[in-house]
Amino acid sequence: MKIFRTKQALQTYLDKIRENNQRIALVPTMGALHEGHLSLVKDAQQIADVVVCSIFVNPTQFNDPSDLERYPRPEENDLRLLQEVRCDVAFIPTVEEMYPKTEESWHLDLGNLEQIWEGEKRPGHFQGVTQIVYKLFRLVEPDVACFGQKDFQQVMVIQRLIDIKKLPIALHICPTIRNEKGLALSSRNTRLSEAGKNKASALYRSLNHIKHYFKERELTVLRKEALDILYHEEELEVEYLAICESRSLQEIDHIDPTKSHVALLVVWVEGVRLIDNMLLD
Structure with missing residues (x-):
């Protein structure tokens, strides 16, 4: 090299x-x-x-x-x-x-x-x-x-x-590379304790829930369910969770079948700001 x-x-x-x-x-x-x-x-x-x-x-x-x-x-x-x-x-x-x-x-x-x-x-x-x-x-x-x-x-x-x-x-x-519990690999993860990393796996579960039910549920209901998964873990602070059109990143209130979509998520864990997303289509 x-x-x-x-x-x-x-x-x-x-x-x-x-x-x-x-x-x-x-x-x-x-x-x-x-x-x-x-x-x-x-x-x-x-x-x-x-x-x-x-x-x-x-x-x-x-x-x-x-x-x-x-x-x-x-x-x-x-x-x-x-x-x-x-x-x-x-x-x-x-x-x-x-x-x-x-x-x-x-x-x-x-x-x-x-x-x-x-x-x-x-x-x-x-x-x-x-x-x-x-x-x-x-x-x-x-x-x-x-x-x-x-x-x-x-x-x-x-x-x-x-x-x-x-x-x-x-x-x-x-594609995003994740650990065995779904946490997206990041340089910032080194600042988390093992307990913090375990709590942070809720980000993946939340995003996965949105992806799984994206075409089946009202977006307001789906967003609330995803937030509930995050808030179930103590000491997680959600900065934002949004379901968006993927090019403009404008938040949507209904699905446009002609466009692609992405869920965006930022959560604070143990004072560390973690960012993640998942393509939904």
């Missing part, structure tokens, strides 16, 4: 790859890698000749400075995991490398995606996400970019970025 820490070194290497007409896939991460991230790399290996995994804790997408400070950065372990799955390239830049002092201001018109759900709860977050992803896209010039379904709204935001900038990049959405 090649390891690069500067844009210039990575660009020089990838220029040679392109000369050989090899297909490049990009897997952007913030490190603290787990099986979910590694599944993205494995998926990318099936559809590209060379896989570039970036590891960069992006400061512009954090609203809370203490959250940025606490974010885990186990670089040595991350590199070991990438080598084990035979990733081709790891790109690990510094903040100074990605955000030079001559940085231009950034704003992308994300429409309603920036006003609802994660956009409302974390103002400016998606501007930070699109800013760093666009930097990586321009640097790597991938044929395909792999993102996990777990951050579904983020995936829709990245698709909007690709559309607005008219980038020749295919977006590949990889």
Whole structure:
């Protein structure tokens, strides 16, 4: 595995790859890698000749400075995991490398995606996400970019970025990887106790209930039943639970058979904010 820490070194290497007409896939991460991230790399290996995994804790997408400070950065372990799955390239830049002092201001018109759900709860977050992803896209010039379904709204935001900038990049959405109790794998899970992880498995049960009865019950009834599953566990605090049309993420009050739908869920467990979703159609 090649390891690069500067844009210039990575660009020089990838220029040679392109000369050989090899297909490049990009897997952007913030490190603290787990099986979910590694599944993205494995998926990318099936559809590209060379896989570039970036590891960069992006400061512009954090609203809370203490959250940025606490974010885990186990670089040595991350590199070991990438080598084990035979990733081709790891790109690990510094903040100074990605955000030079001559940085231009950034704003992308994300429409309603920036006003609802994660956009409302974390103002400016998606501007930070699109800013760093666009930097990586321009640097790597991938044929395909792999993102996990777990951050579904983020995936829709990245698709909007690709559309607005008219980038020749295919977006590949990889399924959420879960543990044996259904909890979606996340770097934040390391901050949960075993009891907390057990309680958090209610997120999957709640989403699964919505999926199972989606075509059979009134949505208001279904939503209440899903909330009851969550509230049955003590010390779970629900931030939001919504059943939405999957592209616009607008909440629905009836099912449109011509569209696809998704359930979005955010719950706090032991002071840790957990995000999950499930495609319903």
